[in-house]
Amino acid sequence: MTAKGPRPGPPRRGGDDEESGLGPTRVRDLLGIAAVVTLIAWLLVRVNYGALPSLPLLAGIVLYVLAALELLVAFVVRARVSDRQIGAAPGQLHPLTAARVLALAKASALLAAIALGVWLGILIYLLTQTGVAAAAHDRPAAIVGLIGSVVLGAAALWLEYCCRTPDDPTDDALGS
Numbered sequence: 053m054t055a056k057g058p059r060p061g062p063p064r065r066g067g068d069d070e071e072s073g074l075g076p077t078r079v080r081d082l083l084g085i086a087a088v089v090t091l092i093a094w095l096l097v098r099v100n101y102g103a104l105p106s107l108p109l110l111a112g113i114v115l116y117v118l119a120a121l122e123l124l125v126a127f128v129v130r131a132r133v134s135d136r137q138i139g140a141a142p143g144q145l146h147p148l149t150a151a152r153v154l155a156l157a158k159a160s161a162l163l164a165a166i167a168l169g170v171w172l173g174i175l176i177y178l179l180t181q182t183g184v185a186a187a188a189h190d191r192p193a194a195i196v197g198l199i200g201s202v203v204l205g206a207a208a209l210w211l212e213y214c215c216r217t218p219d220d221p222t223d224d225a226l227g228s
Contacts, residue, residue, distance in 0.1 A: 077158055077212055082165040082205065089169025090176070097177045107174075107190040112197025115167060119200070119207040122160060126207070129153055130214040150215055157212035164205030171197035 097104070132145040175194040181187035 077161045077209060079209070082161055085162070085165040086169040086172065089166050090173040093170045093173025094176050097174050101177065101181075106186060107193035109193050109196060111193050112167070112171065112200040115164070115197065115200030115204045118160060118163075119204040122157070122204070122207040122211045125153060125156075126211040126214040129211070133214065133217055154212060154215045157208050157215065160208035161205055161212065164201050164208055167201035168198065168205065171201055
């Protein structure tokens with residue numbers, strides 16, 4: 053038997069990120085989470101809709117607030133990362149801060165996928181209840197929440213993208 057270990061040869065692009073799961077967030081993973089949560093939410097709402105209180109119109113507004121804050125942070129991070137010079141600059145983003153922002157982006161993307169699944173599951177149930185007045189009243193709130201979760205997901209993915217560093221300059225560009 054041979055022992056399993058890293059393959060000999062040059063390291064793969066991305067280093068150990070692929071093995072540890074720390075690569076960029078994939079949209080298909082988020083959509084998979086949203087699909088599972090949609091099914092669960094739809095089942096729960098289908099069984100318990102009569103016992104639930106009515107949805108306030110602005111129930112999903114917190115998703116918009118989080119998305120706006122993440123967009124603001126993304127533009128700040130992008131400006132600091134793109135203005136990076138050789139050596140430490142006073143406005144440079146500290147690596148620990150960048151790691152925290154990246155963790156925020158990944159967590160927000162996961163939250164957006166879960167929220168998308170919940171709001172979509174609720175909305176699917178509400179759309180099937182055409183003759184129920186309470187369902188007609190709750191539909192706008194579900195639509196507001198659904199759109200908010202998509203906006204938050206886009207903002208989280210943009211924030212994650214902004215945390216990427218530009219490629220290191222080549223020796224020719226440095227004028228060596």
